[in-house]
Amino acid sequence: MKKVMMGNHAVSWGVSLARAEVVSAYPITPQTQIVEELSEMCSDGRLDARFIKVESEHSAMAACIGASATGARTFTATSSQGLALMHEVLHWAAGGRLPIVMADINRAMAPGWNIWTDQNDSLSQRDTGWIQLYCETNQEVLDTTVQAFKLAEAVDLPVMLILDAFFLSHTSEPVDVPDQDAVDRFLPPRQARFKLDTQDPHAFGALVRPDAYMEMRWHQHQAMDLARTTLDEIAEEWNGEFGRNWPAVESYRAADAELILVTSGTITSTARHVVDQRRDRGERVGLVKVKMFRPFPTDVLRKVLAGPRRVAVLDRNISPGHGGIFAEEIRSALYDLPLDDRPLLFGYVLGLGGRDVTPAVIDDIIEQTRVGARAEREDLWVGVNP
Amino acid sequence: MPESRETKARDIPAVAVSQTSTRVNKTGSWKYIRPRYRDRVAPCNARCPVGIDVEGYMNLVREGRIWEAEDLLLRENPMPAITGRVCDHPCEEACNRQGFDEPVAIHGVERYLGDLILEQPLPDHFKPWRTERIALVGSGPAGLACAYHLNRLGYGVTVFESDAQAGGMLRQGIPGYRLPRTVLDRQIEWFEAQGIEIRCGEGIGDGVDWESLSEFAAVFLATGAHSSRAAGMVDEEGPGVRPGLEFLRDVNRGQIPILGLRVAVIGGGNTAMDCARTARRLGSEVTVVYRRTRAEMPAIAAEIEEAEREGVTFRFLAAPRAALRENGVLTGIACTPMELGPPDDSGRRRPIPSETEQEFLLELDSVLTAIGETPDLGFLPDPLKPRWGTFEVGPLNAVTGESPDLDTAEGPLSGPTMVFAGGDVAEQPRTVAHALGAGKRAALGIDRALHVARGRAPEDWDPAGFTFGPEGNVSITQYRRDDPIRREDPLNEVVEAEDLNPEHFQKVPRHSDWHLRPDDALQDFSEANRGLLPDQALEEAQRCFNCGVCNGCELCLIYCPDFAISRRADGGFTIDMDYCKGCGICAEECPRGAIVMTQEGV
Numbered sequence: 001m002k003k004v005m006m007g008n009h010a011v012s013w014g015v016s017l018a019r020a021e022v023v024s025a026y027p028i029t030p031q032t033q034i035v036e037e038l039s040e041m042c043s044d045g046r047l048d049a050r051f052i053k054v055e056s057e058h059s060a061m062a063a064c065i066g067a068s069a070t071g072a073r074t075f076t077a078t079s080s081q082g083l084a085l086m087h088e089v090l091h092w093a094a095g096g097r098l099p100i101v102m103a104d105i106n107r108a109m110a111p112g113w114n115i116w117t118d119q120n121d122s123l124s125q126r127d128t129g130w131i132q133l134y135c136e137t138n139q140e141v142l143d144t145t146v147q148a149f150k151l152a153e154a155v156d157l158p159v160m161l162i163l164d165a166f167f168l169s170h171t172s173e174p175v176d177v178p179d180q181d182a183v184d185r186f187l188p189p190r191q192a193r194f195k196l197d198t199q200d201p202h203a204f205g206a207l208v209r210p211d212a213y214m215e216m217r218w219h220q221h222q223a224m225d226l227a228r229t230t231l232d233e234i235a236e237e238w239n240g241e242f243g244r245n246w247p248a249v250e251s252y253r254a255a256d257a258e259l260i261l262v263t264s265g266t267i268t269s270t271a272r273h274v275v276d277q278r279r280d281r282g283e284r285v286g287l288v289k290v291k292m293f294r295p296f297p298t299d300v301l302r303k304v305l306a307g308p309r310r311v312a313v314l315d316r317n318i319s320p321g322h323g324g325i326f327a328e329e330i331r332s333a334l335y336d337l338p339l340d341d342r343p344l345l346f347g348y349v350l351g352l353g354g355r356d357v358t359p360a361v362i363d364d365i366i367e368q369t370r371v372g373a374r375a376e377r378e379d380l381w382v383g384v385n386p
Numbered sequence: 387m388p389e390s391r392e393t394k395a396r397d398i399p400a401v402a403v404s405q406t407s408t409r410v411n412k413t414g415s416w417k418y419i420r421p422r423y424r425d426r427v428a429p430c431n432a433r434c435p436v437g438i439d440v441e442g443y444m445n446l447v448r449e450g451r452i453w454e455a456e457d458l459l460l461r462e463n464p465m466p467a468i469t470g471r472v473c474d475h476p477c478e479e480a481c482n483r484q485g486f487d488e489p490v491a492i493h494g495v496e497r498y499l500g501d502l503i504l505e506q507p508l509p510d511h512f513k514p515w516r517t518e519r520i521a522l523v524g525s526g527p528a529g530l531a532c533a534y535h536l537n538r539l540g541y542g543v544t545v546f547e548s549d550a551q552a553g554g555m556l557r558q559g560i561p562g563y564r565l566p567r568t569v570l571d572r573q574i575e576w577f578e579a580q581g582i583e584i585r586c587g588e589g590i591g592d593g594v595d596w597e598s599l600s601e602f603a604a605v606f607l608a609t610g611a612h613s614s615r616a617a618g619m620v621d622e623e624g625p626g627v628r629p630g631l632e633f634l635r636d637v638n639r640g641q642i643p644i645l646g647l648r649v650a651v652i653g654g655g656n657t658a659m660d661c662a663r664t665a666r667r668l669g670s671e672v673t674v675v676y677r678r679t680r681a682e683m684p685a686i687a688a689e690i691e692e693a694e695r696e697g698v699t700f701r702f703l704a705a706p707r708a709a710l711r712e713n714g715v716l717t718g719i720a721c722t723p724m725e726l727g728p729p730d731d732s733g734r735r736r737p738i739p740s741e742t743e744q745e746f747l748l749e750l751d752s753v754l755t756a757i758g759e760t761p762d763l764g765f766l767p768d769p770l771k772p773r774w775g776t777f778e779v780g781p782l783n784a785v786t787g788e789s790p791d792l793d794t795a796e797g798p799l800s801g802p803t804m805v806f807a808g809g810d811v812a813e814q815p816r817t818v819a820h821a822l823g824a825g826k827r828a829a830l831g832i833d834r835a836l837h838v839a840r841g842r843a844p845e846d847w848d849p850a851g852f853t854f855g856p857e858g859n860v861s862i863t864q865y866r867r868d869d870p871i872r873r874e875d876p877l878n879e880v881v882e883a884e885d886l887n888p889e890h891f892q893k894v895p896r897h898s899d900w901h902l903r904p905d906d907a908l909q910d911f912s913e914a915n916r917g918l919l920p921d922q923a924l925e926e927a928q929r930c931f932n933c934g935v936c937n938g939c940e941l942c943l944i945y946c947p948d949f950a951i952s953r954r955a956d957g958g959f960t961i962d963m964d965y966c967k968g969c970g971i972c973a974e975e976c977p978r979g980a981i982v983m984t985q986e987g988v
Binding site for chain 1: 401402403404406407408409949
């Protein structure tokens with residue numbers, strides 16, 4: 001069934017198809033429509049879930065942690081400052097190995113107060129132990145929402161599903177809504193390995209001494225490693241069932257490219273358009289879309305980017321004092337390649353706080369990348385007034 | 387899902403979970419205060435002169451346990467169909483919903499249950515098991531209530547009524563449009579079916595000799611207040627001016643007097659309102675003349691409003707000075723304009739003659755006086771006669787004290803010696819509800835005195851055990867120590883609005899009674915206020931906060947962070963003190979203040 005829907009509602013539909021059992025959330029622009037729709041689904045019976053109203057995002061995540069610990073399939077959504085307020089409990093969710101799924105609508109951090117998109121909110125939570133998946137279209141949003149539950153429950157880790165404010169959250173696109181029966185086959189009810197059971201009470205997340213703590217972290221890291229390949233397996237399984245593939249890293253017309261653009265989020269669609277135009281003119285320009293940021297897909301990126309070519313990484317984020325965060329990570333991923341295979345990498349910081357990234361902007365980046373001998377700085381800021 | 391991946395995932399230990407159950411860690415040892423479910427007094431219960439467990443029956447109705455609700459209501463109030471209609475329901479003024487949205491329409495629920503009770507087949511004869519018989523003098527609400535409760539406590543009872551029909555002021559004073567005779571007749575029939583003997587036409591000193599009551603173990607005097615006070619007008623005695631109560635009595639007996647077109651009613655109480663509305667139904671134009679202002683009127687507010695709706699006009703700050711007649715026929719009254727001076731003993735501002743305004747005349751065909759009534763106790767032997775017109779009684783309405791051999795100041799009594807009194811003959815607000823409460827208190831007083839006389843007084847006869855609220859209400863359920871639904875060790879503390887947690891309540895509008903349109907109401911004496919529809923009554927019970935009493939809402943169980951609270955098979959809750967840390971969240975979250983925190987070891 002095809003429906004025209006906003007990215008926010010694509011999340012709601014995905015959560016409903018996944019038959020989430022507990023939803024707890026606190027409203028924040030531009031996320032609010034997700035949980036509004038879910039609360040209506042809960043109240044009119046379309047979704048058999050408990051909707052818990054709370055007084056802050058910290059409590060929303062705390063409620064999700066409690067619910068997930070009892071074995072329930074659990075969801076929340078937030079954005080920007082709300083995600084930052086959750087920070088402490090994000091560690092609890094991941095360290096407690098709870099397969100919570102959360103949608104984060106990428107919104108710039110204040111101040112200056114801003115409701116438009118950039119990735120600094122989610123990337124600030126890089127080291128909390130959450131799997132991070134960045135989406136390009138509303139269809140990918142819906143499909144990834146369902147897959148996120150499967151991924152989370154397969155490796156007992158929480159998943160953050162990320163989409164751009166307004167460019168996706170409030171933009172309507174036709175979305176194919178899969179059949180509930182088919183989704184039920186793809187995603188059976190959760191089988192929790194550990195359950196918080198008031199009849200058989202145990203201490204969860206209690207004091208762990210130095211001898212065991214590090215093992216816990218090692219196991220958590222191993223689970224992350226496992227998640228890296230598991231996403232692609234799940235994506236393929238989905239592709240077999242529904243005919244749409246959303247791998248951790250997508251390589252688009254990049255195999256023979258002399259210049260590759262690396263993107264995430266909605267900038268990808270614009271870049272895809274520019275790449276097609278350039279290819280029409282016979283230029284060997286390609287695109288690599290990074291969907292999965294944690295665990296970091298080092299193995300695939302080394303494969304698709306290696307070679308004597310130029311790579312432009314487009315970062316809608318900034319790690320102040322260093323540079324674009326995707327560029328940093330990719331640069332370090334490629335460092336181990338033999339010198340001949342190491343591409344020349346340019347990191348561009350652009351589009352912060354919702355500033356538009358048009359085909360013209362990407363054309364400029366391609367030209368700049370093509371002519372540069374070597375980047376003078378690691379952070380090339382696009383379009384700022386000096 | 388490929389098998390290999392699943393196996394691999396399962397190989398990785400997940401979280402820090404204790405190997406042993408945390409039950410070994412008795413966190414309850416940390417606490418220094420502990421929660422306890424303890425019933426407190428809902429404000430409606432505290433303010434009910436009848437001593438009804440309003441909260442209790444509201445809860446039963448809410449749960450759909452209608453039969454049990456009727457039973458609980460009948461334990462304390464013998465005539466809910468009547469009080470549901472004529473009581474001024476102070477319970478609703480006290481209702482904690484008042485400050486939240488609107489009070490629960492308690493009277494509507496009471497009336498609904500009362501009507502259900504009277505619609506059922508009459509109850510069986512209630513065979514007394516005690517040897518003593520009790521005499522009740524007067525078949526008004528006080529006498530009938532006392533007889534009813536004594537009957538249920540095992541005594542044979544005989545009610546003496548001087549009038550040809552039972553009911554006292556319910557029949558003689560209250561007009562049919564407020565209390566239909568069908569309801570009253572059925573209620574009397576209902577009492578008689580249970581074995582309450584009512585001897586009509588047998589007044590004391592009027593067929594029955596006071597001395598002959600000696601055959602009864604005790605006597606309850608409830609003859610009411612039927613003598614009207616004079617309005618104090620010059621030439622008051624004479625054609626065209628008559629006591630309002632007498633007028634009402636005539637109309638209620640079907641003797642319709644001729645009032646003429648222009649009628650004044652003097653007074654601002656309920657009798658005045660009854661006279662005014664009755665006269666309207668007889669076709670007269672009615673003016674109520676009152677010395678003070680509307681704010682000081684003692685009548686039930688709803689009665690004043692209905693009188694206004696029915697076209698009664700009010701002349702405030704006017705004191706009738708003289709009745710004016712020509713050729714022996716009333717032509718009107720002369721009134722002195724008044725103004726309000728400083729407050730008097732009743733706390734109301736005293737009316738004093740205006741210095742600026744001139745006396746005025748009202749042209750009238752009839753005047754009905756309704757400024758108060760006094761008891762007529764001429765039939766009593768002198769030592770028993772109250773000095774100031776009404777009895778001063780003890781907490782359980784004893785006149786002679788609870789000991790049968792007690793002498794009065796005037797010397798030893800002849801005739802019956804264990805004498806109790808209540809209703810309008812005793813000092814109290816003169817309402818049906820207060821009369822019913824007095825009858826119940828006297829029944830307990832008589833039962834207790836007879837136990838003492840038998841030398842078999844239970845040891846714990848402290849009235850504190852069955853008295854609740856600041857006004858000394860008594861509960862039969864608490865008095866009968868073997869009653870299975872008796873509240874266990876309740877706290878005699880009225881629940882205030884600030885004891886509640888309104889966050890857990892939703893605003894729901896109150897249902898209003900359905901009234902006949904004034905034009906229709908004035909056509910005859912059919913009931914003007916038709917009450918609530920059954921569904922509305924049930925919805926009103928849903929609005930009850932159940933102040934101070936656990937109604938099983940489970941919020942404590944949900945909020946307890948230690949899962950120390952569990953539900954018992956009987957519907958109540960148990961707190962596992964081994965794990966209750968005494969955090970107090972249950973007491974804080976309890977919407978109705980039914981959990982109290984107490985200090986450890988106290």
